[in-house]
Amino acid sequence: MKNFKVAILGCGTVGGGTAKILRSREAGYFAAPGIKLELARILDKFPDAASARHGLPRELFAGAGAELSAEALEAETRAILDDPSIDLVVETIGGTSEGLLATMLAVLGAGKHLVTANKAMLAAHNGRIFAAAAENSRAVGFEAAVCGAIPVIKGINECMTGDEITSVSGIMNGTSNYILSNMTRKGLSFAEALKGAQAKGYAEADPTLDINGGDAGHKLLILLKIVFGIEAKVGDFPVLGIDAITADDTGFAREVGAVIKLICHARRENEGVYATVRPMLVREGNVLSDIDGATNAVSLTGANSRGNVFIGQGAGSLETGSAIVSDIVFIARYGRDAMREYPAGGIPLLDFDGHEMPYAVIFDTEDVPGVTGIVTTAIGAEAINIDTVSHNLRAEDTPGALWAITTKPCTMAQIKRAVDSVKRSTPRAFLAEPKIIPILH
Amino acid sequence: MKNFKVAILGCGTVGGGTAKILRSREAGYFAAPGIKLELARILDKFPDAASARHGLPRELFAGAGAELSAEALEAETRAILDDPSIDLVVETIGGTSEGLLATMLAVLGAGKHLVTANKAMLAAHNGRIFAAAAENSRAVGFEAAVCGAIPVIKGINECMTGDEITSVSGIMNGTSNYILSNMTRKGLSFAEALKGAQAKGYAEADPTLDINGGDAGHKLLILLKIVFGIEAKVGDFPVLGIDAITADDTGFAREVGAVIKLICHARRENEGVYATVRPMLVREGNVLSDIDGATNAVSLTGANSRGNVFIGQGAGSLETGSAIVSDIVFIARYGRDAMREYPAGGIPLLDFDGHEMPYAVIFDTEDVPGVTGIVTTAIGAEAINIDTVSHNLRAEDTPGALWAITTKPCTMAQIKRAVDSVKRSTPRAFLAEPKIIPILH
Numbered sequence: 001m002k003n004f005k006v007a008i009l010g011c012g013t014v015g016g017g018t019a020k021i022l023r024s025r026e027a028g029y030f031a032a033p034g035i036k037l038e039l040a041r042i043l044d045k046f047p048d049a050a051s052a053r054h055g056l057p058r059e060l061f062a063g064a065g066a067e068l069s070a071e072a073l074e075a076e077t078r079a080i081l082d083d084p085s086i087d088l089v090v091e092t093i094g095g096t097s098e099g100l101l102a103t104m105l106a107v108l109g110a111g112k113h114l115v116t117a118n119k120a121m122l123a124a125h126n127g128r129i130f131a132a133a134a135e136n137s138r139a140v141g142f143e144a145a146v147c148g149a150i151p152v153i154k155g156i157n158e159c160m161t162g163d164e165i166t167s168v169s170g171i172m173n174g175t176s177n178y179i180l181s182n183m184t185r186k187g188l189s190f191a192e193a194l195k196g197a198q199a200k201g202y203a204e205a206d207p208t209l210d211i212n213g214g215d216a217g218h219k220l221l222i223l224l225k226i227v228f229g230i231e232a233k234v235g236d237f238p239v240l241g242i243d244a245i246t247a248d249d250t251g252f253a254r255e256v257g258a259v260i261k262l263i264c265h266a267r268r269e270n271e272g273v274y275a276t277v278r279p280m281l282v283r284e285g286n287v288l289s290d291i292d293g294a295t296n297a298v299s300l301t302g303a304n305s306r307g308n309v310f311i312g313q314g315a316g317s318l319e320t321g322s323a324i325v326s327d328i329v330f331i332a333r334y335g336r337d338a339m340r341e342y343p344a345g346g347i348p349l350l351d352f353d354g355h356e357m358p359y360a361v362i363f364d365t366e367d368v369p370g371v372t373g374i375v376t377t378a379i380g381a382e383a384i385n386i387d388t389v390s391h392n393l394r395a396e397d398t399p400g401a402l403w404a405i406t407t408k409p410c411t412m413a414q415i416k417r418a419v420d421s422v423k424r425s426t427p428r429a430f431l432a433e434p435k436i437i438p439i440l441h
Numbered sequence: 442m443k444n445f446k447v448a449i450l451g452c453g454t455v456g457g458g459t460a461k462i463l464r465s466r467e468a469g470y471f472a473a474p475g476i477k478l479e480l481a482r483i484l485d486k487f488p489d490a491a492s493a494r495h496g497l498p499r500e501l502f503a504g505a506g507a508e509l510s511a512e513a514l515e516a517e518t519r520a521i522l523d524d525p526s527i528d529l530v531v532e533t534i535g536g537t538s539e540g541l542l543a544t545m546l547a548v549l550g551a552g553k554h555l556v557t558a559n560k561a562m563l564a565a566h567n568g569r570i571f572a573a574a575a576e577n578s579r580a581v582g583f584e585a586a587v588c589g590a591i592p593v594i595k596g597i598n599e600c601m602t603g604d605e606i607t608s609v610s611g612i613m614n615g616t617s618n619y620i621l622s623n624m625t626r627k628g629l630s631f632a633e634a635l636k637g638a639q640a641k642g643y644a645e646a647d648p649t650l651d652i653n654g655g656d657a658g659h660k661l662l663i664l665l666k667i668v669f670g671i672e673a674k675v676g677d678f679p680v681l682g683i684d685a686i687t688a689d690d691t692g693f694a695r696e697v698g699a700v701i702k703l704i705c706h707a708r709r710e711n712e713g714v715y716a717t718v719r720p721m722l723v724r725e726g727n728v729l730s731d732i733d734g735a736t737n738a739v740s741l742t743g744a745n746s747r748g749n750v751f752i753g754q755g756a757g758s759l760e761t762g763s764a765i766v767s768d769i770v771f772i773a774r775y776g777r778d779a780m781r782e783y784p785a786g787g788i789p790l791l792d793f794d795g796h797e798m799p800y801a802v803i804f805d806t807e808d809v810p811g812v813t814g815i816v817t818t819a820i821g822a823e824a825i826n827i828d829t830v831s832h833n834l835r836a837e838d839t840p841g842a843l844w845a846i847t848t849k850p851c852t853m854a855q856i857k858r859a860v861d862s863v864k865r866s867t868p869r870a871f872l873a874e875p876k877i878i879p880i881l882h
Contacts, residue, residue, distance in 0.1 A: 151749065
């Protein structure tokens with residue numbers, strides 16, 4: 001029986017969950033016949049508190065005292081890297097500091113495998129990290145970085161290998177989905193729903209990255225790499241959040257048999273890949289429309305399989321820990337072979353404005369005769385086929401009309417041209433910028 | 442560049458799809474750096490027809506002429522087994538004959554890996570086949586045997602390894618789901634819906650194994666082995682089909698916010714595992730209730746992940762072929778390490794009558810005063826809590842009352858005792874045997 005020894009750097013929510021799983025099944029998780037996983041060491045800045053919080057023996061933690069100094073942290077990290085008996089290091093510190101990147105590269109440089117849940121770091125530096133793994137013949141596991149417990153990464157790298165994946169659409173941020181679900185179900189405003197999410201612990205005190213689409217964008221960026229071989233950077237594709245969504249929008253969506261979800265979306269066309277993160281209307285009948293609360297879901301369309309949908313928990317201590325442990329087991333089984341080389345297909349990212357989808361456009365116009373005609377005529381002049389036109393959503397005695405159309409597939413560019421044409425011909429037609437929301441089909 | 446050479450035995454729907462995928466991406470499916478998959482040989486009894494049907498070059502097929510004799514088939518099989526350059530054999534012949542089992546064992550005996558879509562054979566003989574793989578240090582891939590393109594097997598064996606799977610619930614037969622969906626949506630009778638499924642090609646001329654739960658039972662039997670290590674045989678757990686479901690039943694289900702689905706279900710309790718295949722009520726809100734048509738879905742609950750749901754296509758040529766190719770890629774990458782050893786945990790299968798679930802019970806009673814009271818009193822006497830009581834579903838001028846209750850969690854044994862007690866006290870109360878249907882929660 002060979003022990004496969006694991007060290008964990010950072011014992012917060014995810015690191016603690018990982019440690020608990022490894023300890024709860026010390027005798028159970030056999031990586032392969034003859035291999036046994038062993039949690040050898042945990043490093044955390046506050047070892048006493050982490051030990052108490054997760055019910056883990058204090059002697060597993062490196063260093064003495066309640067709080068380790070910067071020097072002590074560095075020395076203990078060095079000690080782990082220099083320990084030849086440690087096979088794999090789990091990074092659950094988080095953040096994108098240069099210092100942490102250096103540590104992750106040093107793990108691989110020391111001939112150890114690396115498992116990380118750090119989506120922000122991988123979004124920024126996956127190229128350097130994967131290159132270091134290749135140079136040192138080691139593997140990097142990052143199942144936990146995309147949708148927590150859902151096996152999206154292995155689903156793509158190890159399972160859907162008989163397929164050619166043509167599109168990815170997913171709900172990859174539980175906080176924003178929880179907020180949108182409550183706006184839809186209870187008719188709440190965004191601010192009310194956010195407050196509720198914070199009260200229940202589904203949103204952080206500073207929820208910026210969840211709400212502005214940034215966190216979901218990191219995940220899509222990682223998927224662009226492993227599915228399509230695209231080396232994208234933050235800013236290379238449009239990322240919108242949910243903060244501009246109103247109760248009127250969710251109400252309108254319901255009127256056309258849909259719900260609004262924050263969708264990570266990438267689709268390969270012949271020439272390249274369209275990618276975006278933004279709120280979309282998802283029609284009833286599409287399984288993503290039923291994914292409520294903090295649950296995540298990823299739909300992968302393939303030329304052969306016609307597609308698979310994976311649904312599960314995108315966050316949580318044991319949930320995300322289970323994904324990390326699955327990476328540890330996988331690497332213990334297969335060693336450096338567990339590391340894929342990602343195709344560098346040279347496929348370009350395309351301008352999302354050129355992507356054909358059906359759209360909903362929500363107009364806030366002066367409530368004067370003829371305005372509907374002016375707008376729909378401009379839409380028609382751009383060769384856009386209108387699917388539905390909704391009535392005024394605003395109360396009768398309130399000035400202005402809030403109404404919406406849905407279109408047959410067309411491009412965002414066409415819609416923008418139609419809107420611009422109305423602005424030129426009738427400068428005061430719009431009381432607010434029309435809201436253009438793709439419909440996921 | 443090493444070629445990893447594959448032979449296919451049986452070029453019907455699934456074998457043909459597998460061959461087409463392997464050929465369509467000859468240069469694309471790299472198993473790992475330095476390995477290239479090669480489709481070396483196809484053996485089919487009717488090579489001319491198979492070649493024409495799937496658009497595959499005739500020279501890939503073994504043997505001469507339109508139909509191979511039994512002797513020629515045997516000789517060509519032997520030639521493939523004796524060809525040292527062939528690394529892996531795909532079995533897509535189907536059936537459970539002794540001759541086919543002998544061929545599958547001989548593939549492993551010849552030192553070749555085996556990939557099969559044959560759920561009936563694995564249900565009957567997985568023990569012998571897996572033992573032969575271990576003896577010969579070779580791998581058996583069977584992703585295609587359970588739910589076609591959905592990565593259920595690798596999802597369990599390679600992805601959810603940081604978890605302890607406690608229950609499996611799934612829609613694993615597309616034909617019966619297609620029929621039930623149409624009964625629910627269109628209010629059709631079973632016979633009408635079956636006819637429609639046959640007309641559209643979703644049901645075979647002889648749909649017995651799809652409709653009586655046999656096919657779904659094979660899949661659950663395989664999952665009992667790989668999830669819980671249980672060596673079950675057909676008949677070891679109750680398997681019911683959908684042929685007794687009526688339009689009244691689907692209508693009643695809708696009344697309580699549910700749909701009827703054929704569910705494969707296994708749940709671990711402390712002492713063992715409850716397993717069954719049978720129609721169940723699935724409440725709205727459970728994602729399985731939204732799985733319509735021929736789509737399959739498997740929900741795996743885990744102690745750490747809280748569970749994942751996988752949704753996709755359970756049948757079809759390229760769909761199932763994609764699962765077979767994913768096994769070929771996996772085995773080309775990892776070789777004999779790709780073969781798991783399944784835990785022989787010694788966990789017993791428990792009598793399903795002892796499994797606590799909520800139930801729906803549909804009664805067909807004499808339409809006389811007091812009968813509801815007699816039945817519900819007997820239910821109460823067994824300490825069963827009633828959740829809802831529905832009104833008579835039968836038209837007013839029709840004799841007899843068709844009505845139903847739903848219960849809080851109780852056992853099938855309790856309900857059966859209550860029914861027996863009514864039969865003893867009021868022999869003519871029931872016009873038909875009450876239908877007891879579990880409610881999936």
